[in-house]
Amino acid sequence: MASFEVDIRSLTERIADKIEELITAKQLRPGEQIPAERELAEQLGIGRSTVRESIKILVSRNVLEIRRGTGTFVCDHVGVMDDPLGFRFISDKKKLALDLNQVRRMVEPQIAAIAAQMATEEAVGLLQKLCDEVAQQIRENQDYAKTDIAFHTMIAEMTDNLVIPKIIPIITQGIQSYVELTNHRRAGGANLTHQAVVDAIRKHDADAAYRAMEAHLKENRETIESLDF
Numbered sequence: 718m719a720s721f722e723v724d725i726r727s728l729t730e731r732i733a734d735k736i737e738e739l740i741t742a743k744q745l746r747p748g749e750q751i752p753a754e755r756e757l758a759e760q761l762g763i764g765r766s767t768v769r770e771s772i773k774i775l776v777s778r779n780v781l782e783i784r785r786g787t788g789t790f791v792c793d794h795v796g797v798m799d800d801p802l803g804f805r806f807i808s809d810k811k812k813l814a815l816d817l818n819q820v821r822r823m824v825e826p827q828i829a830a831i832a833a834q835m836a837t838e839e840a841v842g843l844l845q846k847l848c849d850e851v852a853q854q855i856r857e858n859q860d861y862a863k864t865d866i867a868f869h870t871m872i873a874e875m876t877d878n879l880v881i882p883k884i885i886p887i888i889t890q891g892i893q894s895y896v897e898l899t900n901h902r903r904a905g906g907a908n909l910t911h912q913a914v915v916d917a918i919r920k921h922d923a924d925a926a927y928r929a930m931e932a933h934l935k936e937n938r939e940t941i942e943s944l945d946f
Contacts, residue, residue: 736775750791810897811941814891826927826934829917829918829926841919845915861896862896866888866892913932913933
């Protein structure tokens, strides 16, 4: 009986790998729906229950997500977990925010510079829209974290670099930590520094984009340092 169970686990792992290969072969992009269980079962020559268990494995790997009543889709950031480095378990949130800011200052100015070199007119338009949304949410004292994350994620994706988007969880956690610490109400001049980044990227001015992002993160750090706990 024990040997049989090991064989089943081995099968589901192999099928999970095959489903990943199908996703790659079909060039399915994040957010696209994969074939239904029945179709996958027929295509792979296995039972639907095995497909179901294999999909669970891919969900645990953050490759797929199941949307109830809709189907199974490729994750927005394939293979990237929400908290891959376990930041939520760090108790000193102010030091965490400062340290994340330090790491962001090492990489994000250069990311902005590359984005300025690679930016398309369409991408800049989308970035400006996100910039405007963040500014409006700040003016209205709304929680702007999600839109702010989308803004910085967009810049990373504009680099057309396969590796850079993989560090998005660090950027995301840095933004989330900042917004939570400041209670959504101490954005400082984020709307102005964001716009400076967008303007530099629009002009394809890599040096100006670098400096603008550096200034944005420097202001963030000063705000964090001013907080009393």
